[in-house]
Each structure stands twice: as structure tokens, then as C-alpha cells.
Amino acid sequence: xxxxxxxPCYNEEAALPFFMExxxxxxxxxxxxxxxxxxxxFVNDGSKDGTLMLLRxxxxxxxxxxxxxxxxxxxxxAAMYAGLREARGDYVAIMDADLQHPPAMLREMFxxxxxxxxxxxxxxxxxxxxxxxxxxxxxxxxxxxxxxxxDTEIVDGACDFRMMTRQMVDAIVxxxxxxxxxxxxxxxxxFRTKWLPYENVERVAGExxxxxxxxxxxxxQGIVGFxxxxxxxxxxxxxxxxxxxxxxxxxxxxxxxxxxxxxSGWPSLACMVMFMxxxxxxxxxxxxQYLAKTYLETKHRPIYILAETDKENPDDQTMD
Ligand code: UDP
Ligand code: MG
Numbered sequence: 001x002x003x004x005x006x007x008p009c010y011n012e013e014a015a016l017p018f019f020m021e022x023x024x025x026x027x028x029x030x031x032x033x034x035x036x037x038x039x040x041x042f043v044n045d046g047s048k049d050g051t052l053m054l055l056r057x058x059x060x061x062x063x064x065x066x067x068x069x070x071x072x073x074x075x076x077x078a079a080m081y082a083g084l085r086e087a088r089g090d091y092v093a094i095m096d097a098d099l100q101h102p103p104a105m106l107r108e109m110f111x112x113x114x115x116x117x118x119x120x121x122x123x124x125x126x127x128x129x130x131x132x133x134x135x136x137x138x139x140x141x142x143x144x145x146x147x148x149x150x151d152t153e154i155v156d157g158a159c160d161f162r163m164m165t166r167q168m169v170d171a172i173v174x175x176x177x178x179x180x181x182x183x184x185x186x187x188x189x190x191f192r193t194k195w196l197p198y199e200n201v202e203r204v205a206g207e208x209x210x211x212x213x214x215x216x217x218x219x220x221q222g223i224v225g226f227x228x229x230x231x232x233x234x235x236x237x238x239x240x241x242x243x244x245x246x247x248x249x250x251x252x253x254x255x256x257x258x259x260x261x262x263x264s265g266w267p268s269l270a271c272m273v274m275f276m277x278x279x280x281x282x283x284x285x286x287x288x289q290y291l292a293k294t295y296l297e298t299k300h301r302p303i304y305i306l307a308e309t310d311k312e313n314p315d316d317q318t319m320d
Pocket of ligand 2: 098100208
């Protein structure tokens with residue numbers, strides 16, 4: 001029984017030594033308790049600091065460590081996909097390098113899967129403590145909105161921190177879309193998921209890579225990726241506005257016939273023009289979002305490009 005742990009790393013030089021120490025301890029304990037083997041699969045997502053050096057060293061010192069290194073920063077989604085594709089384990093876990101995902105939980109996850117009752121055991125944040133209130137507010141709005149308009153269940157607070165069976169991993173790898181939104185993908189493939197409550201902890205070192213702006217773009221990606229309702233919304237809005245304007249034309253004609261044509265009402269006209277222009281731009285924007293995603297999807301670009309793996313570790317002659 002082999003357990004693969006995928007760790008996406010982007011500029012995690014500061015956190016990795018702490019992570020390594022913790023994960024080694026957990027892995028050793030689990031090896032003893034369950035007799036399972038471990039594979040630590042690090043994915044270096046184009047880090048600009050010494051992350052790659054560290055990974056090379058880890059791989060040299062420890063045969064359980066493998067790594068993939070991208071040619072540039074492709075994003076965490078790409079890193080997770082690469083890890084899932086290359087994982088050899090019967091069970092595969094994904095976790096962050098910053099120790100925000102406590103390695104001790106791996107044990108609980110493993111036990112959940114081992115019984116065969118579940119295909120996936122995932123951590124779920126119970127609350128949004130320690131997060132700026134504005135961000136929590138927008139996050140809540142996002143989940144409420146996307147779950148209303150999407151058939152795929154997207155769970156609020158669900159983490160990427162999870163362990164899955166080989167069957168579920170293969171299902172996820174078969175989804176080779178370019179615009180990846182893993183919260184949606186995990187929900188879309190289905191399978192039985194067990195949720196473990198978990199309290200968010202501060203990262204051990206380094207800093208977060210997510211700005212508010214990045215999160216906003218990511219949420220749009222999620223909406224466009226897992227719902228086409230906004231497109232329908234644009235059409236419905238168009239139809240409703242057509243109806244309203246038709247009624248208004250009727251009203252103006254009748255009013256002119258009855259009371260003549262006084263030269264007034266230009267402010268309301270200006271407002272109408274602005275309003276219509278705004279609606280049109282909004283709808284075009286929605287169309288544009290889908291078109292852009294379709295455009296990128298049809299190019300069939302690879303999701304990531306590997307520059308180096310542990311197999312061709314330059315400072316290492318002893319690896320197979
Ligand atoms: N990460 C990555 N590529 C990126 C951004 C982040 O591989 O472009 C990794 C990062 O190294 C970490 C995990 O994704 O292991 C989560 O990132 P971070 O801790 O910055 O996010 P947060 O926990 O603040 O949501
Ligand atoms: Mg983090």
C-alpha cells in the first residue's frame with residue numbers, strides 16, 4: 001500500500017524545512033502503524049527562491065522524495081494536476097507546504113479511506129476566523145451564488161487538503177481541462193466524501209500568494225467553469241428590457257397624442273441611455289468571459305511544462 005503526498009510549492013523556501021520535519025515524523029508513525037509506504041511528491045511551481053535547491057537536496061537524501069519542477073509559475077491548480085498525474089500511490093493526498101494543513105490529519109484521512117466506506121476524505125474549514133471580514137463576506141456570497149447557479153456542488157470551506165483513492169484520482173486526471181477550478185472538479189467527479197472539520201492555522205513561514213484580486217479572478221473562473229447560467233441570465237435580461245422599452249414607447253406615443261409634445265424629459269432619456277449601455281456592456285462581458293475560456297480551451301495548450309524532475313536531478317548520479 002503506497003500513499004502519495006502531493007505538495008505544490010511556490011516560493012516556499014522558508015516553510016519547507018519545517019514541513020519536511022513534520023511530514024517525516026507523521027510518515028514514520030503511519031508506516032509503523034499501518035505498514036504503508038510513502039511517496040512525497042513535491043511540485044515546484046516555478047519558484048523564484050531556493051525551493052528547487054531544497055527539493056533536489058531532499059530527493060538526494062531521501063528515496064521517498066520525488067519532485068517535479070515547472071518551467072515557470074503555472075498556478076496551484078496546474079501543480080495539483082501535475083502531481084495527480086504523476087502520483088503512483090494507491091491513496092493520494094494533496095497538502096500545502098506551509099503547514100496550514102496539519103500532517104497529523106493524514107492519519108485520520110487514511111483511516112477513513114482504509115475502511116472502504118469513502119473514496120475521499122477532505123478537510124473543511126468550520127469558520128473563517130483570522131480572515132479579513134471583507135474577504136469572508138465575499139467568499140460567502142460567492143459560494144451562495146455559485147451553488148445556486150451550478151449543478152455541481154461546491155462546498156463552502158472545502159480545502160484542497162484531502163486524501164483520495166486511486167479511482168477518484170484517475171477520474172480527476174481524466175478531466176484535462178485547461179481552466180481548472182479544483183473545488184468544482186472534486187465535486188463534479190462525485191464519489192463518497194467524508195468531511196473532517198479543521199481549524200485554520202497561520203502559515204509557519206513565508207507569505208500567502210493569494211491577493212484579493214487573484215481570488216476574485218479565480219472565483220470568476222469557477223463560475224464560468226461550472227455554470228452557464230450567466231449566459232442565460234444575459235438573454236433573460238435582454239428580453240425583459242425589450243418588453244419594458246416596448247411599453248415605454250407605447251406610453252410615449254399615447255402621451256404625445258393626448259397632450260402634445262413638450263420639450264422635456266431629457267434627463268430621464270440620458271438615464272435610460274446610460275442604463276441600456278451598462279446592461280449591454282455587462283452582457284457582452286459575460287459573453288466575452290465564456291468566449292475567452294472557450295478560446296483558451298480550444299488551443300489545447302498543455303496545463304504545465306516540466307523543466308526538471310528528480311529522475312534527471314543534475315547533482316545526483318545515484319538515483320535510478
Ligand atoms: N502555490 C503554488 N502555486 C501558486 C501559488 C501557491 O503551488 O501559484 C502553493 C503554495 O506553495 C502553497 C499552496 O499552494 O503550498 C497554498 O498557497 P498559499 O499558502 O499561498 O495560499 P493560502 O493558504 O494563503 O490560501
Ligand atoms: Mg497557505
